[in-house]
Amino acid sequence: MVHHTQSTSLTAGHHAAQGATPAVRWDAGTRVLVITAGEGPAWEDDPGLVRLSYHGSAWIGCDRTGTPVVLDLHGIPDALARMVPAAPRGEGPAAPLPRAVAQGIGCWLDPDSNWLWCPVADGAVTELLTVRGHVEAAFTGTRLVRIQVRASALVEAPARVRP
Helix, strand or coil, rough: CCCCCCCCCEECHHHHHHHHHCEEEEECCEEEEECCCCCHHHHHHHCCCCHHHHEEEEEECCCCCCCCCEEECCCCCCCCCCCEEEECCHHHHCCCHHHHCCCCCCCCCECCEEEEECCHHHHHCCEEEEEEEEEEEEEEEEEEEEEEEEEEEEEEEEEECCC
16 A cells, blocks of 8 residues: 655655666556666677566656656565665665666665665656556676566556655
């Protein structure tokens, strides 16, 4: 369930300051979100590319223009959780992303819940979509280079978040 009662704004970020803003493609009509590390597909030809797929739930946080600024993947499989750094205790998403991770798609893992938090752009979240569907993550080595969420359903109506 989505419950937001705070009057403070939810924001995503850390990428612009570290020079690692991922490319984001979002089609609200088909509910497909694709996040890739950088602009070029050079990693697609990497013989060490590993893909992990599963069916799960996610929150897609969008700004006032409908552009995704953060992705939360809930209850990710252990195989994916092992590839993502754990958030420092007490800091969570406020902590800067590790340099090696920021060279790919930067994200944090909450190891207690296997919840992945991935800021994809700077901005305030004003709408939160709760979705279920097919999720695919691709890695080269330890670098997360692609996340695709193909939402088969909205779990509940979009939640408005006060800026």
